[in-house]
Amino acid sequence: MSLVRLLPAWLHAIADYAVGAGLIIIALAVGGSGKAVAAGVVVGATVLLVSMLTKYPLGVAKVLPFTVHSAGDYLAAALLLVAPFALNFRSSDTGLTAVYIIAGIAVLGVSLITNYQYSEKRDWNGRVPATA
DSSP, X not given: OOSOOOBOXXXXXXXXXXXHHHHHHHHHHHOOOHHHHHHHHHHHHHHXXXXXXXXXXXXXXXXXXXXXXXXXXXXXXXXXXXXXXXXXXXXXOHHXXXXXXXXXXXXXXXXXXXXXXXXXXXXXXXXXXXOO
């Protein structure tokens, strides 16, 4: 569910892979407590896995409908925003806390403006090709 259907599926897919890989790389590069690093790696890996399983332009296995994927986006945003507080690393790992909060807000923002009505029959601009 989105507020505005502004962002096409292909651009959302690029953002998914960038966020997933970015969370893993940043968590491992920055380091910190086990909980702080694990939060980034687990959420990042989950985002990558769900993206690979989604029926959208950059999906690999294409088994999850894009509309179902949207629920995962909101869950990922919530986990990123809540993890530093729920896992109690907000004071000890301030750098990763900031990264996760910014990433959570970004994921939420992208989710709110994505057109989740993607269909394989549409081209990348959202148009349905004419049939003969």
